[in-house]
Structure formats: structure tokens, C-alpha cells
Amino acid sequence: MDIFIGDCVRxxxxxxxxxGGLAEQTPYGLVGALIDAVEQxxxxxRSDVDRLTLGCVGQVGAQGGHIALTTKIASRLPETSSAxxxxNFCASGLTAIGQAVAAVSAGQSELALAGGVEMLSQVPFMADRADYYSDQSFEPADRYIPVALAADLLAMEQDVTREEMDSLSYLSQSRAANAENDxxxxxSRITIGNLDHDEAVRVTSPEKLAAMPPAFGGLAEQYAHALSGQTLDPRMSVANAPPMTDGAGxxxxxxxxxxxSPRARVVAFAETGADARQSLTAGFAAMDKVLAQAGLSLDQIDRIEFMEAFAVPYALFRRNYQPDMDRVNVSGGHIAKGHPMGATGAILLSTLLDALDAADGKYGLVVASGAQGVGAAIIVERLS
Structure with missing residues (x-):
């Protein structure tokens, strides 16, 4: 059964x-504005919608109390629709879309809305204070470490240089700035209130990036219990990491x-796990899996949105897969525009569809990864 994407907005x-430009909004209001936009x-x-699935990482405070259900009620979706x-950490938005695809394919739903939301101005990173974050009853290799520390460890283990990371950070910022005029x-980007641009994009230069000090060395001391004596050679600066932002897709x-007149057909969707310590490698495994499912090679993909979780996995993607970089993150990525965690996967899919339309391309790929070894990927075929 073919599954289609009618529209995808961010x-x-x-x-x-x-x-911040969205800080006075509500999480359900952000998604509600996108529901309005898809209908308009x-x-x-909206009276035909029978399912709403939202990814959200910080499910406390403003985002607690079942944010998808709150959104359903506030947006006046049908009472009979499920929420x-x-x-799934930073892959949540793409996982939500994958679950909607599966539900429609199984005949459990006819028209689903899926995506994600995160307002880090209201619910900070790790605000849920989960016991797992500090639980030392797990074996050290299985204990939680923040994804920034995982990225710096991966950079050290794979010898990703600061120069490699800075070059990609500069590319992301430059492309994002140029995209504001395209x-x-x-x-498919929706203005919310008085904010009509991605607020975190900043003007920089290679020289400014090179002068910035490593930023995450202190995490190695804080999570020494999980590192079992492993030392860290901190490399990443804050410019090699995505800024915290609010957003929805x-x-x-x-x-x-x-x-x-649907915009795209879903060709394949895949999820996988990976080593919890090398958490940002799960996206690669999901990408390999979805390409195999689709029977496609990377050079057959016209546009790619590879999640710039940090510059490290992006550098490894460029190094190990050698993609045509003119096809990858053509409007910049999360390093420039920010990472509203639960929304990321849906935002990337929306960005991908715009990039495919602009290039008159056929196949597009989104790759997402997250903390502790979660990864997801989707391939779509553009129809219009």
C-alpha cells in the first residue's frame, strides 16, 4: 500500500x-499554528483527521500532561481522533512520522498528522530529571552521558579534527544565511507571531570559528563515573553544536x-539502535537500512537532510560516505538554525520537501540520530 505525504510544514x-522570538507561545499553540497552515x-x-502523533522530549511543565492530547483539544481536531x-530523544519527530506511516499502512488510520514540538525556552534540556541520568547501577558503558560528551568522545575516537568540524559549521551558517533570501x-516554513526567520542563524567567519575554545570538557568530569577512567581530548566549540531553540514540525x-495532490510518496522508513556510548552513529545504521529497503544507493538521492546533531557525525558522513555535498543540507542545518529536539525529524522532512521542489528532484532522504543510540531515516519520492 502506497503512503503519501499531503504536506509537511515547519x-x-x-x-x-x-x-526568544517564540518564548511567549505555547507548545500546543505552535503545533496548532501548523495544523492551521496545513489546512489553509x-x-x-481537520474534520477528517483521525490521528495526531507528536514527538516531544521534555514531557514536563508546559510540555507535560500529554501534549498531543492537549494540542488535539486546543486545535479542535475531531473528538474521535486518537492522540x-x-x-525517542532527538529522533522523536521522525519516529512520530514513521508511526503514522505504519498506522495508515496497517489500516488503523486514514488521515494522520504527525511531527513534533519542543520549546526549550520553557522546558530546558534534561528538565525531566530522570533517574537514569545519574543511575550508577548500570554498567559504566550503559550509563547516560549527554550527547555533547558523546559527540566529543566520538570525535576523539574517530580523529575528527577541529578543522573538519569548523568547516562544516561555517558551511551550515553560510547556507542558512543564503537560504533566508531564497x-x-x-x-513550507511558517511565520509564528512576529517571528519570520530562524532566529539563531548568525554571521561568522572561519577565523572566528577557529578562535573559539573547546566547550564541553567539563562534562567529562561531571560524568567521570560513566567514562571508567577514559580521558577526553575536548575538541568541539559551541559553534560545532546546534543552539537550543523552540520550534515545531x-x-x-x-x-x-x-x-x-500529495507532495510526496513514502518510499521507505527505518529505525535502529546503536552503541549507547557512540550514540550518534545510530543515524548511519538507520540510513544504511532505509537505503537497502528502498533498493537505492546514496548517489541516487537528489537531496539529503542529514541531522547536524553536532559537527562530528556530519564530518563522519562526509568522510566515510563521500556524498555530493551540493545535495546535502542545501539550506543549512541545525548547527545554524537550532535543534528543537522533539520537532527535529519533522522539521528536516519539511526542509527536504522544499529542497526537492527547488531542485526539481525525485528522491530525498532524512537521517536523524539521538542520545544513547537512537536513529531513524526516511526516503521519499517527490510527486509535485
């Missing part, structure tokens, strides 16, 4: 601080009868 991203753009009638809130690459998923 919010602008605001800095995650009290005076002609992809759906699901999931947490309407085709912004076609949403896709309409359905079968052949759900849309008059």
Missing part, C-alpha cells in the same frame, strides 16, 4: 531564552484517497 525557530494550504480538512505523545527553500500522512 515553524520558524526562536532562540531558547526568555526573550489545502492539504487537509499519542512519544519520546523563497523556494522557505516555502508537522506532516499530513495518508493513503491514496487522502489527498488530491
Amino acid at each position: 515553524s520558524v525557530r526562536g532562540k531558547a531564552r526568555p526573550d 494550504r489545502g492539504a487537509i480538512e 499519542h505523545t512519544i519520546n 523563497a523556494a527553500l522557505l516555502a 508537522l506532516a499530513a500522512i495518508g493513503g491514496a484517497k487522502s489527498f488530491l
Whole structure:
């Protein structure tokens, strides 16, 4: 059974601080604005929606109490529609879309909305204070370590140099700044309130990036119990990491009868796990898996949105897979525009569809990864 994407939109991203451009919004309001946009753009009638699935990592405070259900009620989706809130760390938004694809394919849903939301200005990183974050009853290799520390360890183990990371950070910032003047690459980005741009994008230079000191060495001391004496050679600066932002993304998923003119067909979706310590390698495993499912090679993919979780996995992607970089993250990525964790996968899918439209491309790929070895990937075929 073919599964289609009727539309996929994303919010602008605001800095995650009290005076950030989205900080006065609500998480359910951000998603509600995207539901309005999908309906206004002609992809759906909200009265036909029978499922809403949202990824959200920080499910406490403003994002607690089942944020998908709250959004369903506030957005006046049908009372009979189901609502699901999931947490798969930074792959949550793409996982939500994959679950919607599976539900439609299985006949459990006819028209689903799926994506994610994260407002880090209101619910900070690790605000849920999970016991696992400090639980020393696990074997050291299985204990939680923040993803920034995992990225720095991976850089050290794979000898990813600061120069490699800085070059990709500069590329991301430059492309993001240029994209602000390219309407085709912004076609599915939705203005929220008075914010009409991705607020974290900043002007920089190779010289400024090179002068920045390593930023995450202190995490090795804080999580020494999980490192079992392993020393860290800290390499990443804050410019090699995505800034914290607020944002949301949403896709309409359905079968052949759900849309008059769908934007894309889902070719394949895959998820996988990986070594918890080398957490950011799971995206590679998911990418390999989804390409095998689709029977496609990387050079057949016209546009790729590879999650810039940090510059380290992005550098390893360039080094080990040798993609045509003119096809990868053509409008910049998370290093420039920010990482609203639960929303990321859906934001990347929306960005991908715009990039495919702008290039008149056929096949597109999204790759997402997250802490403790979670990864997801999707391949779509553009139809319009």
C-alpha cells in the first residue's frame, strides 16, 4: 500500500531564552499554528483527521500532561481522533512520522498528522530529571552521558579534527544565511507571531570559528563515573553544536484517497539502535537500512537532510560516505538554525520537501540520530 505525504510544514525557530522570538507561545499553540497552515494550504480538512502523533522530549511543565492530547483539544481536531505523545530523544519527530506511516499502512488510520514540538525556552534540556541520568547501577558503558560528551568522545575516537568540524559549521551558517533570501527553500516554513526567520542563524567567519575554545570538557568530569577512567581530548566549540531553540514540525500522512495532490510518496522508513556510548552513529545504521529497503544507493538521492546533531557525525558522513555535498543540507542545518529536539525529524522532512521542489528532484532522504543510540531515516519520492 502506497503512503503519501499531503504536506509537511515547519515553524520558524526562536532562540531558547526568555526573550526568544517564540518564548511567549505555547507548545500546543505552535503545533496548532501548523495544523492551521496545513489546512489553509489545502492539504487537509481537520474534520477528517483521525490521528495526531507528536514527538516531544521534555514531557514536563508546559510540555507535560500529554501534549498531543492537549494540542488535539486546543486545535479542535475531531473528538474521535486518537492522540499519542512519544519520546525517542532527538529522533522523536521522525519516529512520530514513521508511526503514522505504519498506522495508515496497517489500516488503523486514514488521515494522520504527525511531527513534533519542543520549546526549550520553557522546558530546558534534561528538565525531566530522570533517574537514569545519574543511575550508577548500570554498567559504566550503559550509563547516560549527554550527547555533547558523546559527540566529543566520538570525535576523539574517530580523529575528527577541529578543522573538519569548523568547516562544516561555517558551511551550515553560510547556507542558512543564503537560504533566508531564497523563497523556494522557505516555502513550507511558517511565520509564528512576529517571528519570520530562524532566529539563531548568525554571521561568522572561519577565523572566528577557529578562535573559539573547546566547550564541553567539563562534562567529562561531571560524568567521570560513566567514562571508567577514559580521558577526553575536548575538541568541539559551541559553534560545532546546534543552539537550543523552540520550534515545531508537522506532516499530513495518508493513503491514496487522502489527498488530491500529495507532495510526496513514502518510499521507505527505518529505525535502529546503536552503541549507547557512540550514540550518534545510530543515524548511519538507520540510513544504511532505509537505503537497502528502498533498493537505492546514496548517489541516487537528489537531496539529503542529514541531522547536524553536532559537527562530528556530519564530518563522519562526509568522510566515510563521500556524498555530493551540493545535495546535502542545501539550506543549512541545525548547527545554524537550532535543534528543537522533539520537532527535529519533522522539521528536516519539511526542509527536504522544499529542497526537492527547488531542485526539481525525485528522491530525498532524512537521517536523524539521538542520545544513547537512537536513529531513524526516511526516503521519499517527490510527486509535485
